Amino acid sequence: MHEKCGVAGIADLRGEENVVPDAAALNLRLIHRGELGGGLSGVTDGALWTVKGNDTEECTAPRADLLAGRRSTSAIAHRRYATSGERSEIGAQPFQNDDFSFGFNGTIANYASLAARLRERRVALGTNVDTEIIQQLIVEGIRLAGRGDMRRVFRSLENELDGSYTVTLLGKDGDLYGYRNKLGNRPLSYAVIGGRIVVMASENSAIEDIYPGARTHDVGPGQLLIAKDGKCELQDVMREGPEARCFFEWTYFARRRSTIDGMPVAGARDAWGRQLARMERLKPDGAIVVPIPDSAETAAHGYADESRCPLVMGIEKVREGRTFIEGHPVVREEKARLKYKLHPELLGGRKVILVDDSLVRGTTMTALVKRLRAEGHVSEIHVRIACPPILAPCFYGIDFPEIKELIARLNFSGVLTSGELPEEVLTLIAARLGVDSIRFLPVESVPQVLSRHCHGLCMACVTGEYPTHAGRVLHQVEERKVRAQ
Numbered sequence: 001m002h003e004k005c006g007v008a009g010i011a012d013l014r015g016e017e018n019v020v021p022d023a024a025a026l027n028l029r030l031i032h033r034g035e036l037g038g039g040l041s042g043v044t045d046g047a048l049w050t051v052k053g054n055d056t057e058e059c060t061a062p063r064a065d066l067l068a069g070r071r072s073t074s075a076i077a078h079r080r081y082a083t084s085g086e087r088s089e090i091g092a093q094p095f096q097n098d099d100f101s102f103g104f105n106g107t108i109a110n111y112a113s114l115a116a117r118l119r120e121r122r123v124a125l126g127t128n129v130d131t132e133i134i135q136q137l138i139v140e141g142i143r144l145a146g147r148g149d150m151r152r153v154f155r156s157l158e159n160e161l162d163g164s165y166t167v168t169l170l171g172k173d174g175d176l177y178g179y180r181n182k183l184g185n186r187p188l189s190y191a192v193i194g195g196r197i198v199v200m201a202s203e204n205s206a207i208e209d210i211y212p213g214a215r216t217h218d219v220g221p222g223q224l225l226i227a228k229d230g231k232c233e234l235q236d237v238m239r240e241g242p243e244a245r246c247f248f249e250w251t252y253f254a255r256r257r258s259t260i261d262g263m264p265v266a267g268a269r270d271a272w273g274r275q276l277a278r279m280e281r282l283k284p285d286g287a288i289v290v291p292i293p294d295s296a297e298t299a300a301h302g303y304a305d306e307s308r309c310p311l312v313m314g315i316e317k318v319r320e321g322r323t324f325i326e327g328h329p330v331v332r333e334e335k336a337r338l339k340y341k342l343h344p345e346l347l348g349g350r351k352v353i354l355v356d357d358s359l360v361r362g363t364t365m366t367a368l369v370k371r372l373r374a375e376g377h378v379s380e381i382h383v384r385i386a387c388p389p390i391l392a393p394c395f396y397g398i399d400f401p402e403i404k405e406l407i408a409r410l411n412f413s414g415v416l417t418s419g420e421l422p423e424e425v426l427t428l429i430a431a432r433l434g435v436d437s438i439r440f441l442p443v444e445s446v447p448q449v450l451s452r453h454c455h456g457l458c459m460a461c462v463t464g465e466y467p468t469h470a471g472r473v474l475h476q477v478e479e480r481k482v483r484a485q
C-alpha cells in the first residue's frame with residue numbers, strides 16, 4: 001500500500017505559542033492533496049499525542065471538541081490519500097511512537113525488498129504500508145546516529161529508500177524537521193514568521209493563506225529544515241545525483257496559486273494552454289473554449305487568450321473530488337456525473353474546444369462528453385489536453401491506474417520521449433471518447449516551460465525514463481505483464 005499526501009509542520013521557536021489551531025488550519029489548506037483522511041501530532045508536557053483518522057471531519061478542520069485542551073508549541077499535520085481499496089485506518093498518519101511522530105508524502109518504490117529485508121532481520125511489521133518501513137528506518141537511524149544528528153539519520157534514509165518522499169518529523173522534545181529527498185520529487189516550502197514561527201508545508205499557498213504576506217522558500221532536494229533549540233536552520237543532507245521533480249505537480253496536483261521551486265503553477269498551466277493554441281490546426285470559426293473545472297481553467301484561459309476564441313464557463317464543478325483516484329469504475333462514473341453542472345444556455349449549438357489538464361483513464365471525460373451532447377446540445381467537441389499523454393505508471397506517489405487502464409495506451413504501445421502521438425492514434429482515442437478530435441501537449445513543451453525556473457524533472461509516466469533503479473525495474477515488470485495479457 002502506498003501513500004501520496006500532503007505534509008505540514010509548525011513550531012514556535014520561543015516555545016510559547018500554542019500552534020495547534022494553525023497546524024489544523026494548514027491541514028485544511030492541503031486537503032486537495034488527500035481527501036481520505038488526516039491527522040495532527042503535538043507534544044504536551046513532554047508526551048507526544050496524535051489525532052488522526054480516515055474520512056473524519058475532525059482531522060480536516062480545527063474542530064473545537066477534538067482539539068480542545070490540546071496545546072503544543074510545535075506540531076505536524078498530514079493529509080492522506082491512498083490507492084483504491086486500500087483505505088484502512090491503519091495507514092492514517094502521522095505515525096507515532098514514544099520518541100517521534102512523522103508524516104510522509106510520496107511512495108517508496110523499493111518497498112517490497114525493504115520489507116523483506118526488515119522481516120529477515122525479525123523486525124515485526126504490523127502493516128503493509130510504506131510509512132511503517134520509513135518509521136523503522138528512522139528508528140534504526142536514530143539508534144545508530146542518535147537524535148542529536150538527524151542529518152545523518154536522513155542520510156541513512158537516502159541510502160536505503162528508492163522513491164519519492166518528503167517527511168515532517170516531530171520529536172518528543174518538540175524539535176521539528178522537514179526533509180525533501182534528493183530527487184525533489186515532491187515539493188516542500190517553508191517560511192519563518194516574525195523571526196519565531198517556523199512553518200513548513202507541501203505547498204507554499206497553504207502557508208500564505210494562513211500567514212498573508214509570508215515570504216516562503218523551497219526546501220531544496222536533499223535538504224533538511226530544522227527548528228530546534230530556538231533556531232531554524234536549513235542543512236544539506238545529500239545533494240548529489242539527478243533531481244526529478246514531478247511535473248504532474250504543476251499539471252494537476254498542486255493548487256494553482258502555489259509556486260514550486262520558483263515556477264508558479266498558474267504560470268505553467270497558462271503557458272501550456274497557449275502552446276496548445278499555437279499548434280492548433282482547427283479553424284476557430286465560432287468556437288468557444290470551455291475549461292473542465294477547476295484545474296484546467298488556467299490552461300483554458302491561456303488557450304483562449306492566445307487563440308482569440310472566447311472563454312466560456314459552460315461547465316460548473318458542483319462536487320469537490322478527484323475522480324481518477326476513486327476505486328470502482330461505477331463509483332467513478334457516478335462521481336464524474338455528479339461532479340459537474342452544465343450550462344446549455346452557454347453551450348447550445350456551439351463548437352466547443354474542451355480543455356482539460358490531463359487525461360488518465362478517460363472515465364470522467366467520456367461521461368462528460370455524453371452529457372455535453374445530450375444536455376449541453378453542443379455541435380462539436382474538440383478536446384485539448386494541457387499535458388502529454390500518460391503512457392506509463394507512476395511509482396513515486398501519483399496513483400495512476402494500471403497500464404491497461406490508461407486511455408492513451410489502449411491504442412499505442414510504449415512511451416513517448418518527444419513530440420505527439422501519431423495522428424491515427426489520436427483519431428482512435430477521439431473515437432473512444434466520442435469527440436470530434438483530440439490533441440495533447442507535445443512532450444518537450446513541459447521542460448520548455450518549467451525550465452524557466454527549475455531543472456531536473458520526472459516525466460516517467462510519459463517518457464518511461466524513470467529516475468531510480470526500482471522505478472525502472474517495476475516499469476519493466478508492468479510492461480511484461482501487459483504484453484503477456
Ligand code: SF4
Nearest residue numbers: 246394396398458461
Ligand atoms: S512518474 Fe509522472 S506522476 Fe509519477 S513522479 Fe514522475 S512525473 Fe510525477
